[in-house]
Amino acid sequence: MMNKQQYLLYFIMGSNNTDKNPEDALREAVQGGITSFQFREKGQYAEEGPAKKELAGRLQKICREAGIPFIVNDDVDLALELGADGIHAGQEDTPLVDIKKRCPSSMTIGVSAKTLEEAEQAVQDGADYLGVGPMFATSTKEDAENPVGPGAIRLLRESGLSVPIVGIGGIDAENAAFVMEAGADGVSVISAVSRADDIRQEAERLREVLR
Ligand SMILES: Cc1ncc(COP(=O)(O)OP(=O)(O)O)c(N)n1
Numbered sequence: 001m002m003n004k005q006q007y008l009l010y011f012i013m014g015s016n017n018t019d020k021n022p023e024d025a026l027r028e029a030v031q032g033g034i035t036s037f038q039f040r041e042k043g044q045y046a047e048e049g050p051a052k053k054e055l056a057g058r059l060q061k062i063c064r065e066a067g068i069p070f071i072v073n074d075d076v077d078l079a080l081e082l083g084a085d086g087i088h089a090g091q092e093d094t095p096l097v098d099i100k101k102r103c104p105s106s107m108t109i110g111v112s113a114k115t116l117e118e119a120e121q122a123v124q125d126g127a128d129y130l131g132v133g134p135m136f137a138t139s140t141k142e143d144a145e146n147p148v149g150p151g152a153i154r155l156l157r158e159s160g161l162s163v164p165i166v167g168i169g170g171i172d173a174e175n176a177a178f179v180m181e182a183g184a185d186g187v188s189v190i191s192a193v194s195r196a197d198d199i200r201q202e203a204e205r206l207r208e209v210l211r
Pocket residue numbers: 010012038040073074088089090091092093110111112130131132133141166168188
């Protein structure tokens with residue numbers, strides 16, 4: 001199970017989120033201080049089948065060696081086959097109750113929520129953390145909704161939710177503080193880190209803001 005500190009800088013990446021070799025990109029992000037990683041292999045040119053599993057295994061190994069939780073996006077079968085540390089599911093993905101039936105209790109289960117109703121339902125169904133977004137405009141997720149802003153996290157906290165929360169969507173070193181001030185335990189980022197010229201330096205810059 002992930003501890004609260006591990007949500008601080010939650011990096012997400014698939015092979016199409018970087019022009020670099022994904023293993024090199026992840027290694028650089030680890031050196032820069034990311035605290036957890038989600039394998040999100042989807043969209044154009046995404047690997048599938050055995051190639052997806054092999055890539056996931058190579059990235060999982062890097063996380064293991066660094067002592068960083070390795071979370072799989074959407075794909076419960078892959079998470080179980082690899083013995084991942086967790087799984088993240090959106091509102092349109094495998095229902096949380098089904099994930100809970102299949103996965104060991106040691107696995108961290110994250111759920112996307114952008115409204116109080118979705119968040120309360122997810123917590124009631126046993127989510128270990130919530131991913132709330134988009135905080136800001138993003139072009140990384142093709143089907144992203146309109147930004148809900150850090151206010152969405154503030155609302156969840158004011159409503160009494162104490163579950164770990166990460167903000168996601170359009171977050172970078174310039175705006176991450178607004179997400180934390182709203183009550184988040186951490187930020188989830190893709191492009192701010194994966195597309196940086198110097199991935200290690202950008203992760204370090206984010207860690208500076210988050211500390
Ligand atoms: C930490 C975190 N929060 C939210 C999401 C988004 O999940 P979802 O809505 O299922 O969208 P996809 O990522 O599957 O496109 C996430 N992946 N991680």
